[in-house]
Amino acid sequence: MEYFKNFINGEWKDSKSGKHTENRNPANTEDLIGYFPASTKDDVNEAVSAAREAFKKWRLVPAPKRGDVLKVVGDIMLQRKDEISFEMTREMGKVFAETKGDTQEGIDTAYYAASEGRRLFGLNAPSELPNKMNLSFRIPIGVGGIITPWNFPMAIPTWKIFPALVCGNTVVFKPAELTPKTANTLVHIIDEAMKEVLGKDYIPGVVNLVHGSGRVVGECFLENKNIDFISFTGSTAVGKRINEVGGRELKRVSLELGGKNAQIVMDDANLDLALDAVLWGAFGTTGQRCTATSRLILHKNIHDKFLKMLTDRAAKLKLGYGNDKGVDVGPCVSESQRETVNDYVKIGLNEDKATLVIGGDYAKDGNLAKGWFYKPTIFKDVTPDMRIAKEEIFGPVLAVLKCSSLEESIDILNGTEYGLSSSIFTNNVNDAFKAVRDIQAGITYINGATIGAEAHMPFGGVKATGNGHREGGWTVYDFYSEWKAVYIDYSGKLQRAQIDNY
Ligand code: NAP
Numbered sequence: 001m002e003y004f005k006n007f008i009n010g011e012w013k014d015s016k017s018g019k020h021t022e023n024r025n026p027a028n029t030e031d032l033i034g035y036f037p038a039s040t041k042d043d044v045n046e047a048v049s050a051a052r053e054a055f056k057k058w059r060l061v062p063a064p065k066r067g068d069v070l071k072v073v074g075d076i077m078l079q080r081k082d083e084i085s086f087e088m089t090r091e092m093g094k095v096f097a098e099t100k101g102d103t104q105e106g107i108d109t110a111y112y113a114a115s116e117g118r119r120l121f122g123l124n125a126p127s128e129l130p131n132k133m134n135l136s137f138r139i140p141i142g143v144g145g146i147i148t149p150w151n152f153p154m155a156i157p158t159w160k161i162f163p164a165l166v167c168g169n170t171v172v173f174k175p176a177e178l179t180p181k182t183a184n185t186l187v188h189i190i191d192e193a194m195k196e197v198l199g200k201d202y203i204p205g206v207v208n209l210v211h212g213s214g215r216v217v218g219e220c221f222l223e224n225k226n227i228d229f230i231s232f233t234g235s236t237a238v239g240k241r242i243n244e245v246g247g248r249e250l251k252r253v254s255l256e257l258g259g260k261n262a263q264i265v266m267d268d269a270n271l272d273l274a275l276d277a278v279l280w281g282a283f284g285t286t287g288q289r290c291t292a293t294s295r296l297i298l299h300k301n302i303h304d305k306f307l308k309m310l311t312d313r314a315a316k317l318k319l320g321y322g323n324d325k326g327v328d329v330g331p332c333v334s335e336s337q338r339e340t341v342n343d344y345v346k347i348g349l350n351e352d353k354a355t356l357v358i359g360g361d362y363a364k365d366g367n368l369a370k371g372w373f374y375k376p377t378i379f380k381d382v383t384p385d386m387r388i389a390k391e392e393i394f395g396p397v398l399a400v401l402k403c404s405s406l407e408e409s410i411d412i413l414n415g416t417e418y419g420l421s422s423s424i425f426t427n428n429v430n431d432a433f434k435a436v437r438d439i440q441a442g443i444t445y446i447n448g449a450t451i452g453a454e455a456h457m458p459f460g461g462v463k464a465t466g467n468g469h470r471e472g473g474w475t476v477y478d479f480y481s482e483w484k485a486v487y488i489d490y491s492g493k494l495q496r497a498q499i500d501n502y
């Protein structure tokens with residue numbers, strides 16, 4: 001059985017703790033993938049020191065050259081796409097078509113970052129004084145702590161690490177303890193590309209990988225004064241803690257947090273299309289996407305008909321190991337995640353008094369008993385005040401609510417603390433534009449599922465979903481760089497702005 005290592009200062013090494021944790025296939029817990037280091041504060045400190053040292057040199061590598069590294073990273077990922085995706089399915093459960101999408105998102109992000117190395121545009125503005133020039137540049141920040149969840153184990157780390165690197169920062173990366181192998185692969189690829197592009201000028205310590213738990217390794221990021229910024233994707237509870245400590249220490253913090261996303265279906269919608277979308281949005285990735293469709297808001301005129309169509313199709317979804325052909329839905333990622341889902345089902349039945357339409361139990365037939373499977377679950381008669389309508393469940397559970405107008409549907413959609421993704425199915429162009437204007441969310445789809453963001457567009461949410469930053473596209477470069485204003489006075493005399501000219 002393979003023992004994996006941390007990557008610190010250009011070397012693969014064990015944790016100083018000597019301890020490890022197991023990584024198992026959630027679709028078949030008899031399948032042991034490997035042992036990963038349970039790192040400690042000493043490992044974090046060593047990695048941060050290495051990143052700090054590497055920053056001195058990496059920031060001076062021309063940005064287009066840093067982009068060249070990312071170009072090679074994208075090329076290697078493309079060559080190894082199937083293998084990376086197969087292992088990702090084995091590690092965290094979602095089906096192969098989806099892990100291929102996850103890997104592709106990393107490739108797209110690599111190529112975008114590569115080209116950004118030749119842009120990183122700054123703005124110039126005229127000076128208010130004669131014979132003087134005003135410029136502004138993006139400059140790197142320093143050392144970043146990257147903390148990521150398990151549900152997009154390739155895409156999310158790449159969204160953070162690639163733009164951070166192109167801007168000239170160095171990083172220490174702590175992946176989720178449930179998906180260390182994909183992280184291990186990513187860091188191997190980055191290092192291979194660094195060596196290929198930089199050759200004898202290779203700089204150790206630009207990217208460091210420290211495995212371990214959030215409670216230990218993640219917390220060490222917060223207290224380490226040599227970490228200048230933290231980019232975090234995960235739960236709102238942990239995000240608030242990072243924001244609190246990071247705020248006190250004046251660290252720059254980017255937070256991408258939870259969601260309670262809804263799809264609205266109006267009575268003039270294409271119902272077949274809306275059906276395909278909700279099945280994909282609610283049960284793709286076993287409902288474990290931050291953008292998953294967790295609520296379905298149906299217009300009363302089509303409510304019963306659509307619910308029947310949905311139930312028939314949901315009952316036919318095939319559960320299983322995501323690397324097997326014909327499987328639609330994989331397992332929950334872990335036993336505790338499945339317990340959370342089951343607890344919410346009990347809340348829906350007992351506390352909320354909603355009506356269970358389908359599912360509501362573990363799936364244990366045959367080989368499914370070996371993994372953390374849960375039946376696709378639908379509740380009807382859900383009202384906006386119920387806990388299953390307000391709280392993030394992160395599993396294959398869909399709450400169906402009824403509305404009688406566009407305004408009411410949007411009120412219901414907006415009635416949670418989150419604001420990540422949203423969707424409306426309608427063929428009324430006026431209603432579609434009103435929805436775009438009035439829905440409180442970072443992402444709105446018209447006649448599309450709540451999932452399916454593209455890597456070159458701004459990604460993130462409003463309200464408790466984050467702290468105002470976005471990942472993806474051009475917007476993320478504002479997080480990973482600072483502005484430097486430069487004044488060049490070629491008048492040969494002391495010119496005092498605001499004073500000599502007014
Ligand atoms: P989580 O428990 O918050 O964990 C996310 C990461 O934070 C993991 O690497 C975790 O480490 C680490 N962590 C845990 N406690 C920490 C602490 N005290 N200090 C620093 N780091 C800590 O979230 P999750 O349950 O894995 O992921 C699901 C959540 O992520 C959902 O709420 C989902 O909506 C959200 N999500 C959001 C987006 C988005 O872009 N908005 C995308 C995907 C997921 P360990 O788990 O290894 O201990």
Ligand code: MG
Nearest residue numbers: 023024091178
């Ligand atoms: Mg695992």
